C-alpha cells in the first residue's frame with residue numbers, strides 16, 4: 065500500500081540545533097540527511113554501513129555517527145527520527161519506539177507508520193516551494209519540482225532578499241496599515257525580476273521610488 069489517504073497539514077519546521085536521528089546510511093538516508101543538514105539540524109546517523117558521501121560528512125564533522133545496528137536508546141533524546149534502513153523489521157521497530165515517545169517519525173518505506181512525510185522542495189534563498197502527492201507518486205513530485213526549478217530561477221533569491229528588506233523598511237517607516245499594504249502590493253507589479261535578470265536592478269532607487277525617501 066502506498067498511501068493511507070491521509071490529508072496532510074503542511075508546515076515548515078524550525079530544526080536549527082535540534083537533535084535529529086537517521087537510522088540507516090544508504091541512498092535514501094543520505095538524501096534525508098542532506099536536507100536535515102541544510103536546515104541546520106544536529107544530525108546523528110545510526111548504521112553499521114554508510115555511503116561514501118555520508119562517510120565524508122562524518123569525517124568533516126558535519127554530523128555524528130553510531131556505526132552500529134539500531135538500538136532504541138540511540139534515539140531516545142531525538143526531536144525527530146527518520147527510519148531509513150532496508151529492513152522492514154528494523155524500520156517498524158524504530159517507528160514503534162519513536163511513536164511511543166511522541167517523537168516526530170518518518171518511516172521511509174511506510175507512510176502509514178509515519179507522522180510526517182517529506183515533500184520535494186525547490187529552494188531559492190528565502191523562497192521554498194514544496195511539492196507533495198501525499199505519497200501517491202513521489203516521482204510526480206520530483207517531476208513537478210524539476211519544472212518549478214525552471215520557472216523559478218536563481219534570481220528569486222535576490223528578489224526575496226529585496227522584498228524582505230523592503231517589508232522591514234515599510235513596517236518601520238509607514239504607520240498606516242492600508243498604505244503599508246499598498247506599497248507591498250505595488251512592488252510586486254514592478255518588473256523587479258526583469259531588472260535582476262538584465263542587470264539593471266538598483267535596490268536604493270527602488271526603495272526611493274516606493275517609499276519616497278532615500279535609504
Ligand SMILES: C[C@@]1(CC(=O)O)c2cc3[nH]c(cc4nc(cc5[nH]c(cc(n2)[C@H]1CCC(=O)O)[C@@](C)(CC(=O)O)[C@@H]5CCC(=O)O)C(CC(=O)O)=C4CCC(=O)O)c(CCC(=O)O)c3CC(=O)O
Nearest residue numbers: 066172173174175181182183184196197198199200201202
Ligand atoms: C511517503 C513518502 C515518505 C517520505 O519518505 O517522506 C515517500 C515514500 C516512498 N517513496 C518511495 C519511492 C521513491 N521515492 C523517491 C523520491 C522521493 N521521495 C520523497 C518523499 C516521499 N517518499 C514521501 C511522500 C512524498 C509525496 O508524494 O508527497 C521525496 C519527494 C523527498 C525525500 O525523500 O526527501 C523524494 C524526491 C526528492 C526530490 O528529488 O526532490 C523515489 C525516486 C528516487 O529515489 O530517485 C522513489 C522510487 C520511485 C517510486 O517508488 O515511486 C517508496 C517506495 C519504496 C520501495 O519501493 O520500497 C515509498 C514508500 C511507499 O510508497 O510506501
Ligand SMILES: NC(=O)C1=CN([C@@H]2O[C@H](COP(=O)(O)OP(=O)(O)OC[C@H]3O[C@@H](n4cnc5c(N)ncnc54)[C@H](O)[C@@H]3O)[C@@H](O)[C@H]2O)C=CC1
Nearest residue numbers: 088089090091092093110111112113133134149150172173
Ligand atoms: N521514502 C523514499 O523516498 C524512498 C524510500 N525507499 C525505501 O527506503 C529504504 C532504504 O533504501 P536505500 O537507502 O536505497 O537502501 P540501502 O540498501 O542503500 O541502505 C540501507 C541502509 O540500512 C542500513 N541498515 C541495515 N540494517 C540496519 C540496522 N539494523 N540498523 C541501522 N542501519 C541498518 C545499512 O547499513 C544501509 O546503510 C528501502 O526500504 C526502500 O524501500 C526507497 C526509495 C525512496
